[in-house]
Amino acid sequence: MLDAFTPITLVILGLTVANLTIRLSGYYLGAALPQLGAWARGLKALPGTLITALVTLQLIHGGPNEWIAGAVALGVAIISRSLPLTMLAGIAVIFALRHWI
Amino acid sequence: MQTPLQDLRAGFRDVLPLALGAALYGLAFGLLAAQAGMSVLQTGVMGSIVFSGSAQFVAVERLVAGAGAFTALVAGGALNLRILLMTASLRDVLAGRPFWQVLLGVHMTGDESWALLHATRATGRAVGYWYLVGAGACMMVAWVSATSAGAAFAAVLPEPHAMGIDFAFTAAFIAILRGLWSGRRDALPWIASAITVASLALLTPLEPSWALVAGGILGAVLAGVWGKDA
Known part of the structure; x- marks a missing residue:
């Protein structure tokens, strides 16, 4: 059944193996790092710094429309602390900017 | 619980x-x-x-x-x-x-x-x-x-x-x-992360994924080295 190894099945299986390796390696890495002190503080800060990096990258790849919508979303997030409201506001603003302005 | x-x-x-x-x-x-x-x-x-x-x-x-x-x-x-x-x-x-x-x-x-x-x-x-x-x-x-x-x-x-x-x-x-x-102690790591990813993505030919990882790690290192336990 060599026919089964099309580029598509190779990519599906390869990504599955790569993903599982990455996910498990992270678990072992986290378990091996010290539980106190600088390492622990760094690991604890990681969610915030990583998501900041992700949002920054997404905004860089966008343009003025995305920056305005991002600023509005941030305002709504600060005031409402609500995930659905922030998503709705962001999508509504980007939709309006792309269609009517 | x-x-x-x-x-x-x-x-x-x-x-x-x-x-x-x-x-x-x-x-x-x-x-x-x-x-x-x-x-x-x-x-x-x-x-x-x-x-x-x-x-x-x-x-x-x-x-x-x-x-x-x-x-x-x-x-x-x-x-x-x-x-x-x-x-x-x-x-x-x-x-x-x-x-x-x-x-x-x-x-x-x-x-x-x-x-x-x-x-x-x-x-x-x-x-x-x-x-x-x-x-x-x-x-x-x-x-x-x-x-x-x-x-x-x-x-x-x-x-x-x-x-x-x-x-x-x-x-x-x-x-x-x-x-x-969680307050002002997050400011420095987060800003450092954003600046790192922005400069790497805009000024170098580095893959965005690496810029992302670099920004996240650098921010966390700052929090680890200069931060205080909450």
């Missing part, structure tokens, strides 16, 4: 807005998968065993662009390097669990379930492992059904960029950041 079942349900419920966003994004992925010549079954299988939206997008986009399987794999894999840092930061959630639960937990770890877990904990709610699994399960149901549907009905779907759907996740992560903010 909640029972595992309550935790599971709470995670499933709290992630629903994000799952809705993922479903719309999933329809878009299904469209792309159909262009790559993938069947509905292949699309569904990929969604459940790879279970990583952005990596799937990048890899299949490379295939559609005419790159070989190897290039597509490297591109998708590199994008997922950040997951290494994500599962590393879950150590207190996964510690002491039997191996099958560790496997299940790390497989259910995606941007959304992981970020939601941390944001919910930042509000003071004592949620843990089963909350993460519940959120991941909801994301998986949405992702697998939407990507398969997208591949099946590729011909009749609207273009996602025009609908503003691509911005749903940026807005979601902004809301999650708001939840993670």
Whole structure:
């Protein structure tokens, strides 16, 4: 059944193996790092710094429309602390900017 | 303290807005998968065993662009390097669990379930492992059904960029950041992370995924070296 190894099945299986390796390696890495002190503080800060990096990258790849919508979303997030409201506001603003302005 | 079942349900419920966003994004992925010549079954299988939206997008986009399987794999894999840092930061959630639960937990770890877990904990709610699994399960149901549907009905779907759907996740992560903010001690690591990723992405030819990982790590190092325990 060599026919089964099309580029598509190779990519599906390869990504599955790569993903599982990455996910498990992270678990072992986290378990091996010290539980106190600088390492622990760094690991604890990681969610915030990583998501900041992700949002920054997404905004860089966008343009003025995305920056305005991002600023509005941030305002709504600060005031409402609500995930659905922030998503709705962001999508509504980007939709309006792309269609009517 | 909640029972595992309550935790599971709470995670499933709290992630629903994000799952809705993922479903719309999933329809878009299904469209792309159909262009790559993938069947509905292949699309569904990929969604459940790879279970990583952005990596799937990048890899299949490379295939559609005419790159070989190897290039597509490297591109998708590199994008997922950040997951290494994500599962590393879950150590207190996964510690002491039997191996099958560790496997299940790390497989259910995606941007959304992981970020939601941390944001919910930042509000003071004592949620843990089963909350993460519940959120991941909801994301998986949405992702697998939407990507398969997208591949099946590729011909009749609207273009996602025009609908503003691509911005749903940026807005979601902004809301999650708001939840993670714990005061001025976060300012320096976060600003350092943003400046690092911005300068690397704009001024160097570095792959964006590496810029992302570099920014996240540098911010965390600053918090580790100069921070104080809360």
